[in-house]
Structure formats: structure tokens, C-alpha cells
Amino acid sequence: MKTALKPYVHENCVTPILKVHADTEVAVHRQEQHAPHRCTVIANDANDQAGNLTDWEQEYDQIGAGRFCGRIDELNFGGLQLFNEHTGRSLRQRCKVWPDSFWFGFPSKRNETRINGQSVESSDVLCRPGSTEFELVTPESFDMLSIVVSKAKLQSHEASEDIDLKLLDAKNYPRLRLSLRTLQNFRYLLRRILQPTINKIDSDLHHDLLIMGLLELLAEEIPNKKVAPSYQHRKAVVERIKDYMATESIAPVTMTTLCEVGCASRRTLQYSFETILGISPMTFLRISRLNRAKRMLCQPSTSSVSEAASFNGFYHLSQFSSDYRQLFGELPSETFAKSHPANNSQLHSNALEPCVRTVPAFQHCLQRRGT
Structure with a gap:
């Protein structure tokens, strides 16, 4: 059972914000030093949503008409970041992941999603190296399940697991093609670990499960080079x-x-x-x-x-x-x-538009920056 929304002021933020959590979640964080850092962030503005993801550089342009509503559920382990981002309106997103890392994205609506102008197919996983700007176009009522892992964590397994990280660094191939079975299994793992009830598991186990699943995914990945001639x-x-x-x-x-x-x-x-x-x-x-x-x-x-x-x-x-x-x-x-x-x-002094009733600024949740 979740508590009611209540004001929370971040020490580095002058704007009141809201923090959403479960009572059991708070207890776990106080008692379990090994639990990963969890945060749920809600925003009613695309600009706020763009800044709410830890250590990412982003700018969102809203394309779809209507009030925006977004949410981020995030887990941080240190060198490994897992999150699900929901956006209620169609967006054009300019993104850059934190340095020396790889991002893998699993969109909920593939045939309506574009990365760097390339359409996403049913068996595609999106992938971009850190410090590399890329562009997403996403549809209405959209979810992106994502995992970001430090390059060092993957390099330690590169030889033993027979994976080629050079393919992940390829700037021209932002889509990796997988079998539907592998794709479905890994998406299921990510969703399960993001569930608040899983918090009582030690973060080392979370971490190992994610790395093992990611290595299995990378063992069969093939860049999707299919693009139109034009x-x-x-x-x-x-x-x-x-x-x-x-x-x-x-x-x-x-x-x-x-x-x-x-x-x-x-x-x-x-x-x-x-x-x-x-x-x-x-x-x-x-x-x-x-x-x-x-x-x-x-x-x-x-x-x-x-x-x-x-x-x-x-x-x-x-x-x-x-x-x-x-x-x-x-x-x-x-x-x-x-x-x-x-x-x-x-507000009405310049007579630019009808005078509106003053409303309090939206109080959005801004999670701790850094890991």
C-alpha cells in the first residue's frame, strides 16, 4: 500500500518536489544497506521528464497535443542502471547516455518508434554507446524499458563470453536484432527486477542476474542494417x-x-x-x-x-x-x-491573452543525482 504524495525538498533543489514510495520500500532502504537505490519520478512536463533520468543529458520536444504526463521507475546499482520510462505524449527526444557505458532500450511500441530516423522492427533492441548523441521519436502512451551498463563491466566478460563490443560502438547501427524468445525472456527479467516487491533481494543477486541476461543477449545479437535506399x-x-x-x-x-x-x-x-x-x-x-x-x-x-x-x-x-x-x-x-x-x-498586464487564475507550480519528484 502506497503512502499519499507528500512534499519533499531536495538539498540541491530550490523547488518543492514530490517523492513517491511504498512504506515497505522505505523500511527496506533503512535496514538493507545492500539494496539498490530505487526512485520513482513523476512529471507533468516533458522538460521536467527529460531532466529526471540520472546522469543522462536529454532534451524533449513534445509532438503530441495535450497535457503531458510521465513517469520513471529507476534502479541504480553503481555502473548499472535499470529503468522504465512512461511518456503520455508523442515526443522527439535528443539523448546522450553517461560516458563509458552502453544503453539497451526495449520499446513497447516498436513499429511506431524511430531511432536516428530508422524504424524499429519487432525483434530489435536499441543500443547506443555513452557520450554519443542520438534521437528518438516515440508515440503516444509509450514505455521504454532500459538498461545501461558500464563498458568496464562488459569488457571483463568480452573474451570469455565471445562477444564483440566493437559492434556496440558502431555509430551507424543503433538497432540489434535478436530472437523473439531471447528478447521476451530478457524483458521479463527487467520487469521483475523493477518490481518494488523484489527489493528484499540483495543487490549482488540483482546485478548478477542482469549481467548474465545481458551477456546471453549479446551472444546472439546481429546489427540490423536494413534501411531504405533513400x-x-x-x-x-x-x-x-x-x-x-x-x-x-x-x-x-x-x-x-x-x-x-x-x-x-x-x-x-x-x-x-x-x-x-x-x-x-x-x-x-x-x-x-x-x-x-x-x-x-x-x-x-x-x-x-x-x-x-x-x-x-x-x-x-x-x-x-x-x-x-x-x-x-x-x-x-x-x-x-x-x-x-x-x-x-x-499576468494580464500585457493583454496578450485572457487572464488566468494563478495555480501553484507542479511539484515534481527529482531523484538524487549521481550514484
């Missing part, structure tokens, strides 16, 4: 547009401009974005700017909604407010109020 060209087109968006000033951009930057025709540009990201180029442009505006609204240095809107190329403020609310399920003034409580009484 993949490299289409990905290059999309990357040129993303680089332009990241470096150029936020001025109004037309399809003609995007075609010139991408060195592609309108049709090729459209096909490229639909193949790599699953959305049109103009949708990507609008959503990227809205997400950037939201991150800016959450920064204490931002003085007003109009500043965030104009900086990101939204000059028709009523349209910005409407588009923002459609994507995120709240007005930009509501987002601004959560990060600027001192300015709540002035």
Missing part, C-alpha cells in the same frame, strides 16, 4: 534543416527557404521529414519553436510571455497563445506563472 540522403536533408534551426535567427521561414537550406525539392523535403521524423517540415518548424518558447518561459531570466513569443518568431500573439494551448494543454501565461510566482499578479 535513408542517408533523406536524413542528410533533415539534419541540414535542424542545424539551420539551431544556429540561425528566429525569423519567419518559408518552404522556399527550407528547400534552399535542405538542398531539396518540396517533394523531397516532405518525404524526408515524414521518413525520418514522421511529421511534415512545417509541423516540425512550428513544434520546435513552440517547445523552445516553452523552455524559455520556464527560465527565471525571461521577463514576459511576449519576450518568449517574439524571440521564437511568434509575432501574432493571439495565434501564439492558441497554438501553444493546443499543443501543451495550457496557456503560455500559465507556464510562465509556474516559474515566476512573483509576477502572477501581472
Whole structure:
């Protein structure tokens, strides 16, 4: 039986947060020094969710419309990290795992998931080395079961278990193909160990079970090299547009401009974005700017909604407010109020949008950083 949500203030965090746990879980952590560190983290904002995973560098753009809800259940053993991440809305995720490690991901909806623009097939496991940036596009109501292990732990078994870690370092092959039986068995093991009732088992046993299962998985892995003939060209087109968006000033951009930057025709540009990201180029442009505006609204240095809107190329403020609310399920003034409580009484001063009732900032759980 779980306790009610209650405020908890992290020593390095100025924002009140919420910690979720079971009474039995607390008792175990106090009595069992060998128990792995467990944390459950809940967020109602994609930006918060991106920062809630221990030692990862991430930035999330929300693609699906509506209020966001996410959850992370995480276990840390030291050099081995196990977690399940739930995201309620479709996202574009830019991720980087901690150094000298390997990440293995098991998505719940494979045919709707992309990694670096490559579609995920039924028997695929996702894999990326540490300190290497990669991109995920994930669907609505999605779960990613993951394990991250230090490179040193695998290197100690490389010769005896006849595995080749060079394949895992290959930047062009983010998908590994396995037998469905091996895949199902390992997913079952990960889910079982993540269950709170398993906490009473010593962490050494957890650790050994995970390493043994991972070695069995790696003994039969084969890189999935299957991509469409046009993949490299289409990905290059999309990357040129993303680089332009990241470096150029936020001025109004037309399809003609995007075609010139991408060195592609309108049709090729459209096909490229639909193949790599699953959305049109103009949708990507609008959503990227809205997400950037939201991150800016959450920064204490931002003085007003109009500043965030104009900086990101939204000059028709009523349209910005409407588009923002459609994507995120709240007005930009509501987002601004959560990060600027001192300015709540002035929300309506610029007459940019209807005045809204002040609501308390969401209190999300932020787990201990580091292991």
C-alpha cells in the first residue's frame, strides 16, 4: 500500500518536489544497506521528464497535443542502471547516455518508434554507446524499458563470453536484432527486477542476474542494417534543416527557404521529414519553436510571455497563445506563472491573452543525482 504524495525538498533543489514510495520500500532502504537505490519520478512536463533520468543529458520536444504526463521507475546499482520510462505524449527526444557505458532500450511500441530516423522492427533492441548523441521519436502512451551498463563491466566478460563490443560502438547501427524468445525472456527479467516487491533481494543477486541476461543477449545479437535506399540522403536533408534551426535567427521561414537550406525539392523535403521524423517540415518548424518558447518561459531570466513569443518568431500573439494551448494543454501565461510566482499578479498586464487564475507550480519528484 502506497503512502499519499507528500512534499519533499531536495538539498540541491530550490523547488518543492514530490517523492513517491511504498512504506515497505522505505523500511527496506533503512535496514538493507545492500539494496539498490530505487526512485520513482513523476512529471507533468516533458522538460521536467527529460531532466529526471540520472546522469543522462536529454532534451524533449513534445509532438503530441495535450497535457503531458510521465513517469520513471529507476534502479541504480553503481555502473548499472535499470529503468522504465512512461511518456503520455508523442515526443522527439535528443539523448546522450553517461560516458563509458552502453544503453539497451526495449520499446513497447516498436513499429511506431524511430531511432536516428530508422524504424524499429519487432525483434530489435536499441543500443547506443555513452557520450554519443542520438534521437528518438516515440508515440503516444509509450514505455521504454532500459538498461545501461558500464563498458568496464562488459569488457571483463568480452573474451570469455565471445562477444564483440566493437559492434556496440558502431555509430551507424543503433538497432540489434535478436530472437523473439531471447528478447521476451530478457524483458521479463527487467520487469521483475523493477518490481518494488523484489527489493528484499540483495543487490549482488540483482546485478548478477542482469549481467548474465545481458551477456546471453549479446551472444546472439546481429546489427540490423536494413534501411531504405533513400535513408542517408533523406536524413542528410533533415539534419541540414535542424542545424539551420539551431544556429540561425528566429525569423519567419518559408518552404522556399527550407528547400534552399535542405538542398531539396518540396517533394523531397516532405518525404524526408515524414521518413525520418514522421511529421511534415512545417509541423516540425512550428513544434520546435513552440517547445523552445516553452523552455524559455520556464527560465527565471525571461521577463514576459511576449519576450518568449517574439524571440521564437511568434509575432501574432493571439495565434501564439492558441497554438501553444493546443499543443501543451495550457496557456503560455500559465507556464510562465509556474516559474515566476512573483509576477502572477501581472499576468494580464500585457493583454496578450485572457487572464488566468494563478495555480501553484507542479511539484515534481527529482531523484538524487549521481550514484
